[in-house]
């Protein structure tokens with residue numbers, strides 16, 4: 001079911017009209033023989049223990065996962081996906097996938113990420129929307145999103161819904177810097193100059209989003225110091241208490 005949906009998505013006018021020219025030409029000339037490859041390539045974007053239920057289009061349970069760069073969002077999301085049957089959509093991974101595609105949009109994204117800035121929300125939200133549509137999971141973690149007020153508003157406008165909960169991993173800055181400098185994933189933004197810019201962006205643009213959701217009673221703050229397993233114990237208690 002969802003493979004048909006993805007096939008349609010790759011051919012859909014919306015996809016081709018919203019894609020940049022380079023991205024568009026790639027999709028227009030996608031040969032039938034290449035389509036399964038493209039579907040598999042796109043499907044690898046997310047890790048889903050929930051698996052797609054192949055047809056239920058009710059609104060999924062959505063958890064936004066926030067925290068500074070290096071606070072452990074990706075590490076904890078992997079554990080949550082595995083233990084609680086969530087699809088893990090990492091906004092950063094989705095953007096890096098677009099970079100890897102060689103599209104014009106990807107080139108723009110790369111320049112922005114190198115400078116530690118935030119990608120225009122229409123780009124990020126459209127990519128997240130497509131990943132959600134392809135996945136069709138009942139439970140979704142959106143990792144590293146929203147990064148700013150514009151992200152939040154664009155999600156509500158384009159996806160048409162709000163998160164059920166927001167997880168905020170609270171980690172001291174020096175610990176985040178230490179973790180990022182030790183991440184060794186070859187990322188263009190894990191150098192001290194860019195890290196400093198990203199931390200400023202986090203304080204100035206991301207924290208106000210946490211405050212917004214706090215005012216609506218949606219934030220669950222987790223102390224993100226200690227080992228990954230120790231932190232996950234608190235995460236496990238939280239998710240076990242949810243009526244999923």
Ligand SMILES: Nc1ncnc2c1ncn2[C@@H]1O[C@H](COP(=O)(O)OP(=O)(O)O)[C@@H](O)[C@H]1O
Pocket residue numbers: 067068069070071072073074075076179180182183184224225226227228229231
């Ligand atoms: N509790 C922890 N203690 C020490 N290192 C951690 C911890 N959690 C994650 N890390 C490591 O820190 C780095 C950043 O973690 P990651 O999950 O990518 O954070 P984020 O997605 O918030 O940037 C990774 O190298 C990861 O292995």
Ligand SMILES: Nc1ccn([C@H]2C[C@H](O)[C@@H](COP(=O)(O)OP(=O)(O)O)O2)c(=O)n1
Pocket residue numbers: 068069070073074091092093095113116117118119120124143144145146147151189198
């Ligand atoms: N909602 C988002 C998420 C990430 N980005 C950009 C800006 C971020 O510094 C980079 C990397 O994001 P990612 O979530 O992978 O970064 P960390 O895992 O927190 O280190 O991507 C964005 O512009 N908008």
Ligand SMILES: [Mg+2]
Pocket residue numbers: 073074090092144
């Ligand atoms: Mg991450």
